[in-house]
Amino acid sequence: MPVTQHICRRCLLEELGETALVQSLEELKAALPEDEKTDSGEYERRLAICRECDALNAGTCVKCGCYVEFRALKERMHCPHEMKKW
């Protein structure tokens, strides 16, 4: 019987088991100057909004093609949705 792999549209990289990308994300978090980095509360708020958004597809925003965990990390970035959700 063939094994069916289910892709979770509302999952982020860590839940998807994308270990190389998660490591890159951690490296970026460590390297980014504090004044460019989104504070942890705002970062979690942004990701919570992404999780509820129809534009999230397995860690990627279909509006811009970014991994949302990377996009949300930089304070100056914003959500590309026409409603500018964050």
Ligand code: SF4
């Ligand atoms: S459109 Fe905005 S809220 Fe939706 S997944 Fe993309 S970045 Fe997140």
